[in-house]
Amino acid sequence: MIRAWSATDVRAAEEPLLAAGVPLMERAAFALATTVLADLRARRRSVRGAHVVVLAGAGNNGGDALHAGAHLARRGLAVVAVLAAERVHDGGLAALRAAGGRTVDVASDAGRVRSVVHDVAGADVVLDGLVGIGACGPLRGTGGDVVRALVADGLPGVPGDATGGPADHGPVTGRPWVVAVDVPSGIGVDDGTVPGPVLRADRTVTFGAAKPGLLLPPAAHLVGDISVVDIGLHLAGAPAVRRLAAEDVAAAWPVPGPADHKYTRGVVGVVAGTATYPGAAVLATTAAARTGAGMVRYRGSDVVARAVLAARPEVVTAPGRVQSWVVGPGVPPAADDADDGQTARGRAGLAAARGELAGLSRGPVPAVLDAGGLGLVEERCPPWFVLTPHAGELRTVLRRHGVDVHRADVEAEPLRWTRRAHELTGATVLLKGAVTVVVGPGVVYAQADAPAWLGTAGAGDVLAGILGAMLAGRAAAVVADPALAAEVAAAAALVHGLAAERATPGGPVTALDVADAVPGTVADLLTLRAAP
Ligand SMILES: NC(=O)C1=CN([C@@H]2O[C@H](COP(=O)(O)OP(=O)(O)OC[C@H]3O[C@@H](n4cnc5c(N)ncnc54)[C@H](OP(=O)(O)O)[C@@H]3O)[C@@H](O)[C@H]2O)[C@@H](O)CC1
Numbered sequence: 282m283i284r285a286w287s288a289t290d291v292r293a294a295e296e297p298l299l300a301a302g303v304p305l306m307e308r309a310a311f312a313l314a315t316t317v318l319a320d321l322r323a324r325r326r327s328v329r330g331a332h333v334v335v336l337a338g339a340g341n342n343g344g345d346a347l348h349a350g351a352h353l354a355r356r357g358l359a360v361v362a363v364l365a366a367e368r369v370h371d372g373g374l375a376a377l378r379a380a381g382g383r384t385v386d387v388a389s390d391a392g393r394v395r396s397v398v399h400d401v402a403g404a405d406v407v408l409d410g411l412v413g414i415g416a417c418g419p420l421r422g423t424g425g426d427v428v429r430a431l432v433a434d435g436l437p438g439v440p441g442d443a444t445g446g447p448a449d450h451g452p453v454t455g456r457p458w459v460v461a462v463d464v465p466s467g468i469g470v471d472d473g474t475v476p477g478p479v480l481r482a483d484r485t486v487t488f489g490a491a492k493p494g495l496l497l498p499p500a501a502h503l504v505g506d507i508s509v510v511d512i513g514l515h516l517a518g519a520p521a522v523r524r525l526a527a528e529d530v531a532a533a534w535p536v537p538g539p540a541d542h543k544y545t546r547g548v549v550g551v552v553a554g555t556a557t558y559p560g561a562a563v564l565a566t567t568a569a570a571r572t573g574a575g576m577v578r579y580r581g582s583d584v585v586a587r588a589v590l591a592a593r594p595e596v597v598t599a600p601g602r603v604q605s606w607v608v609g610p611g612v613p614p615a616a617d618d619a620d621d622g623q624t625a626r627g628r629a630g631l632a633a634a635r636g637e638l639a640g641l642s643r644g645p646v647p648a649v650l651d652a653g654g655l656g657l658v659e660e661r662c663p664p665w666f667v668l669t670p671h672a673g674e675l676r677t678v679l680r681r682h683g684v685d686v687h688r689a690d691v692e693a694e695p696l697r698w699t700r701r702a703h704e705l706t707g708a709t710v711l712l713k714g715a716v717t718v719v720v721g722p723g724v725v726y727a728q729a730d731a732p733a734w735l736g737t738a739g740a741g742d743v744l745a746g747i748l749g750a751m752l753a754g755r756a757a758a759v760v761a762d763p764a765l766a767a768e769v770a771a772a773a774a775l776v777h778g779l780a781a782e783r784a785t786p787g788g789p790v791t792a793l794d795v796a797d798a799v800p801g802t803v804a805d806l807l808t809l810r811a812a813p
């Protein structure tokens with residue numbers, strides 16, 4: 282698991298060590314330089330003579346970068362430090378100069394920004410040490426000008442102005458390797474926002490612990506590979522954001538034993554699909570069955586049930602015991618009924634979902650509320666109800682609770698709005714996207730396990746089925762522990778993402794391919810379990 286702590290928590294952990302004279306910056310800079318050398322060796326034969334540009338801002342982040350530049354200069358690399366503030370870290374600057382590094386002072390002469398662009402174009406490595414956890418708001422001043430100019434010149438990143446499109450995820454050849462010092466300069470360190478210009482890193486070397494913004498979208502798309510360097514900090518208390526690793530999911534997976542049977546393994550009830558969208562029911566039931574549910578019970582209209590049974594003969598359509606519900610995939614949202622050419626059929630699907638949901642309130646049964654099921658959440662929910670909206674659906678959930686946001690707002694600040702939806706509904710909320718954000722009581726997860734090929738129709742229905750089966754397998758524990766539904770939801774996003782990875786040939790996948798890849802994915806995961 283990657284655990285991320287806020288800037289305030291990291292500073293609090295640094296304080297006693299700095300007071301005791303522990304050389305934190307030296308440790309950070311040495312680890313940074315070592316990582317750069319390893320990356321260079323992995324990309325070329327010799328590091329001697331390699332060109333490095335250090336972008337140095339005013340604070341200790343620039344200090345880290347300058348000290349690392351000094352290490353690299355001593356190893357025979359040609360280092361140029363771009364001084365993007367009138368005053369930079371004294372010790373770092375002195376060390377760099379003593380080691381033979383060159384400096385370009387852009388803060389006192391904005392005309393030199395062009396020469397920086399030229400230096401960077403010929404560099405093998407760029408160290409981004411403009412700002413770190415001391416950043417506040419969009420990257421401003423000379424540092425902001427430098428990043429904007431580099432992005433305009435073709436380096437991947439966000440220009441942070443009106444022309445700003447999404448980050449470029451293009452190939453890494455033919456341009457310098459960008460290493461962010463602690464964080465890519467200018468991201469929202471605690472919330473993952475991208476308020477202004479940011480250079481996209483190929484690697485982020487982060488000190489003491491990961492920071493929330495490295496895991497959260499949209500900033501998570503700008504960090505590259507994350508290397509966490511242990512500089513001896515003791516971070517107490519709960520992390521602000523977590524990201525599960527495959528090993529975590531493997532360790533918690535309920536492997537059946539001799540005493541198990543279909544009811545102990547968990548029965549998933551599915552209310553999904555309408556005559557207009559019967560496929561959603563097939564996908565959700567298939568995914569639930571393939572994730573290892575003891576039984577899948579389909580409770581919807583006869584016409585959809587026929588399609589489900591044709592695809593999955595093991596599904597049961599009779600009423601009975603259920604340990605988790607999946608309500609809503611392929612069921613149109615209530616507000617859209619009037620526009621739906623299939624109004625009556627849409628209403629029938631909704632009515633079935635509403636009926637099952639009313640039954641839910643009678644007992645503590647975990648539930649996944651997806652698509653049309655989201656519209657049925659009017660009162661407060663327990664945390665073992667998991668809402669699974671995408672950004673547009675989250676907007677609708679929030680509006681229903683009187684919060685006027687647009688989809689673009691949700692995309693710009695996913696953590697903020699997912700948390701708001703959790704606070705307003707009481708439910709655990711899983712926001713779907715390239716990075717999936719989950720907020721439950723006192724916990725936040727951010728999972729980035731899926732190839733972008735997963736963004737295809739029906740993929741969300743598959744996630745709902747996977748999550749339903751995982752909740753059914755641990756239903757009693759999920760009801761007993763308010764934060765567990767969020768962990769299970771994050772684990773479901775991981776399984777979903779890895780199944781897509783397994784299913785893609787490096788090209789398109791279909792939702793059914795992803796569901797079909799789940800058994801092999803789970804089997805692979807289980808090989809990661811530590812031997813007893
Ligand atoms: N303490 C230690 O020994 C250790 C610290 N460590 C390292 O220190 C980093 C934190 O250093 P830090 O606290 O000095 O803050 P830092 O991120 O460099 O930025 C502050 C400067 O930036 C400026 N600035 C602010 N916002 C801005 C913006 N939007 N756009 C432009 N400029 C902006 C701000 O200016 P001001 O607002 O004061 O005018 C100020 O001058 C941390 O990330 C890690 O790398 C590690 O080495 C471990 C040991």
Ligand SMILES: Nc1ncnc2c1ncn2[C@@H]1O[C@H](COP(=O)(O)OP(=O)(O)O)[C@@H](O)[C@H]1O
Nearest residue numbers: 713714715731732733735736738739740741742
């Ligand atoms: N760019 C992307 N990279 C990785 N995963 C993605 C991307 N876009 C979407 N996804 C995932 O694909 C699924 C799409 O779900 P959803 O939008 O509900 O589609 P549908 O309603 O058609 O099933 C979600 O699990 C989401 O996290």
Ligand SMILES: [K+]
Nearest residue numbers: 409412462466
């Ligand atoms: K930085």
